Amino acid sequence: MSVSKSKLPGFFNGTALIALVILWLIPTLGLFVSSIRDKDALAASGWWTAFNASTQVTFARTAAPSEQVQTDKGYVLAGQLTSNEGDTYTNIVAFGSTSNTPQEAEPGSQITLKNGDLLQVNADGSYEYLSDEPIKGSRGKRIFFAYAQPAEFTLENYDNVISNGGIGQAFLNTLAVTIPATVIPVLIAAFAAYAFSWMRFAGREWLFAAVIGLLVVPLQTSLVPLLRLYSDLGQMFGFESKGYVGVWMAHTGFGLPLAIYLMRNYMRSLPGDLIESARVDGASHFQVFVRIILPLSIPALASFTIFQFLWVWNDLLVAMVFLGQGEDQIVLTAQLRALLGTRGSNWEVLTSGAFISIILPLVVFFALQRFFVRGLVAGSVKG
Amino acid sequence: MTEQIYSALIAILVGVTAVVVYFWGSNWILDTLISRSSRDNKEVLREKIRPWLFAGPAIFFLTLYLVYPVFETLWLSFHNSDSSAFVGLANYEWLFADREFHQTLQNNLLWLIIVPTLSTVLGLAVAVLADRSKFGTVAKSIVFMPMAISFVGASVIWKFVYHYNGEGDIQIGILNAVIVAFGGEPQFWLSITTWNSVLLMLILVWIQTGFAMVILGAALRGVPEETLEAAIIDGASRRQLFFRITLPQIMPTVIVVWTTIAILVLKVFDIVLAMTNGQWETQVLANLMYDWMFRGAGDFGRGSAIAIIIMISVIPIMAWNIYRFRKDEAGR
Numbered sequence: 001m002s003v004s005k006s007k008l009p010g011f012f013n014g015t016a017l018i019a020l021v022i023l024w025l026i027p028t029l030g031l032f033v034s035s036i037r038d039k040d041a042l043a044a045s046g047w048w049t050a051f052n053a054s055t056q057v058t059f060a061r062t063a064a065p066s067e068q069v070q071t072d073k074g075y076v077l078a079g080q081l082t083s084n085e086g087d088t089y090t091n092i093v094a095f096g097s098t099s100n101t102p103q104e105a106e107p108g109s110q111i112t113l114k115n116g117d118l119l120q121v122n123a124d125g126s127y128e129y130l131s132d133e134p135i136k137g138s139r140g141k142r143i144f145f146a147y148a149q150p151a152e153f154t155l156e157n158y159d160n161v162i163s164n165g166g167i168g169q170a171f172l173n174t175l176a177v178t179i180p181a182t183v184i185p186v187l188i189a190a191f192a193a194y195a196f197s198w199m200r201f202a203g204r205e206w207l208f209a210a211v212i213g214l215l216v217v218p219l220q221t222s223l224v225p226l227l228r229l230y231s232d233l234g235q236m237f238g239f240e241s242k243g244y245v246g247v248w249m250a251h252t253g254f255g256l257p258l259a260i261y262l263m264r265n266y267m268r269s270l271p272g273d274l275i276e277s278a279r280v281d282g283a284s285h286f287q288v289f290v291r292i293i294l295p296l297s298i299p300a301l302a303s304f305t306i307f308q309f310l311w312v313w314n315d316l317l318v319a320m321v322f323l324g325q326g327e328d329q330i331v332l333t334a335q336l337r338a339l340l341g342t343r344g345s346n347w348e349v350l351t352s353g354a355f356i357s358i359i360l361p362l363v364v365f366f367a368l369q370r371f372f373v374r375g376l377v378a379g380s381v382k383g
Numbered sequence: 384m385t386e387q388i389y390s391a392l393i394a395i396l397v398g399v400t401a402v403v404v405y406f407w408g409s410n411w412i413l414d415t416l417i418s419r420s421s422r423d424n425k426e427v428l429r430e431k432i433r434p435w436l437f438a439g440p441a442i443f444f445l446t447l448y449l450v451y452p453v454f455e456t457l458w459l460s461f462h463n464s465d466s467s468a469f470v471g472l473a474n475y476e477w478l479f480a481d482r483e484f485h486q487t488l489q490n491n492l493l494w495l496i497i498v499p500t501l502s503t504v505l506g507l508a509v510a511v512l513a514d515r516s517k518f519g520t521v522a523k524s525i526v527f528m529p530m531a532i533s534f535v536g537a538s539v540i541w542k543f544v545y546h547y548n549g550e551g552d553i554q555i556g557i558l559n560a561v562i563v564a565f566g567g568e569p570q571f572w573l574s575i576t577t578w579n580s581v582l583l584m585l586i587l588v589w590i591q592t593g594f595a596m597v598i599l600g601a602a603l604r605g606v607p608e609e610t611l612e613a614a615i616i617d618g619a620s621r622r623q624l625f626f627r628i629t630l631p632q633i634m635p636t637v638i639v640v641w642t643t644i645a646i647l648v649l650k651v652f653d654i655v656l657a658m659t660n661g662q663w664e665t666q667v668l669a670n671l672m673y674d675w676m677f678r679g680a681g682d683f684g685r686g687s688a689i690a691i692i693i694m695i696s697v698i699p700i701m702a703w704n705i706y707r708f709r710k711d712e713a714g715r
Binding site: 013016017020021024025026027043044045048172175180184185187188189191192196199200201204207208209210214215218220221222223227228244245248249250256257260286289313314315316333336337340347353354362364365366369376 | 430653
């Protein structure tokens, strides 16, 4: 293409692309950064400030009046600001006389308290409390101040959401739903795709046209009849109508049209001579399929496996309709949705829970992106 | 916890083994039962049965889980809430008189226009820009990434983006923070009618743009070099090149992408349920249906009627797909 043209459009294109990419990345980045922040910091400031030191306001007590010393300035209580847990505060950015004005004075300056006493707090956390009269009381005086908390990240939110938020159990439940609901339709579809591409039987074309029609049937039309069927069968044979087997079968049914379609298109593109010569040599269709076609179809199998894995892992509707919502059956998406309802403003729970729910699909996706893209293109451009 | 893992493992093993045993076993039975004799017509008979062993389970699942339910749902939509009495068209009459349903249809129409169009345009833009850029591969991966994220996960991500703290408080949602930084007033976005629906749509656009980008990127690479070169020799500008030469050639793919996303949009459920559950006039068909299925004791009649409305709206696309398939096959 013509390079002689002004460089401006090229620069513009680059900038537009970078802007889009940043726009795309920011929401997920916000989720991840928030999930590893301290929960108080998360609620108090935007995640984009997480890398700056944050300012926290608190108070500490001086040493007890019993430790006061009398000097020529008056009665003095001096020492280092320390939390109840015994940690010392070192990065003081401001201090004040009351809880309403904790940031009225710069560190290093001296202020006069309401009772006439003097207070000085230095940046390193040392303080000096000065009074003309002997200091009374049994407990230390309160000092209100703000200190800089260096950026700090923690896995505490994850710990918390895995054990208390039900996310750990839900992760296992999701695995138990996803693996069979992925493997079973792949197997069933592979056999069917072979029949549709290389076996002769009455109504083959007609049946495959029906499969193409089923590609777009919304699963909403299946929900009510299947729900009724499951509960009727459950009553008749005395089993629980909500359970893993029912969900596997539902996902199998819903995933089959795309699976058959993708694999049939792929198998049709394999050389027919190969199959013919094996058949002439006396191999049955079963042997041809298992020994020749299946190994050759690995790319198509891989494509659909990733599709189905992502679809089942990320599904909410089927899981909500066909699984119990108790601890033993609830999947990640449903658990996350429940947390949105009950812990809607506890972002430390939501962000870490959401990140756990998306991490496995993301890993699978980036590791096998090539197959995924290939399947996507095969499934769309033609269909 | 370990008990749970064991039972999950056993369940997985049983489920998968059952399928393998069926295929292997049924073919073995067929071979032993009929191959005792070597007479030719037995071979013919065997190969007449085998396709049904191969395709049988698929046909069973498709029939039970997709075909039969469509007719059953249609049947149920003519019945009352617990399916005990025939009510004719009463559910549909109620539906078309219901204000919430009107609102829902309007929203769905808006979703149907905005999401596929915006995703397709943005996807095409990224595909074109990334092709000319040094870090195009990285850019494409990043735009593609949301495809792996569940709608619920995406909802959590974006709910945090749209988060609102009372006016005067520090805004921890980035949208309101940006608005405040530019001197605007923070808003409780999800409660602002129409705008809230658009904000929900953006979530789906964020997810689907990667899909459009990948498919359209493949189509762009399929555009023959000669047509482009000829146009360059004739002095076409870059803009003309794109709009007059490239775009017409990939138009069929653009339409496929648009309709694929449109079908997805008709079924959108998770995002609305997780973000607003249809409050503040954000209701859509799939969520309304779910709502009726489980509202109170569950109204299967009305729920089914809504499902049929969704079904009817995909029928044109279904017919078009089958028509094209038959045309393709005839051309082979």
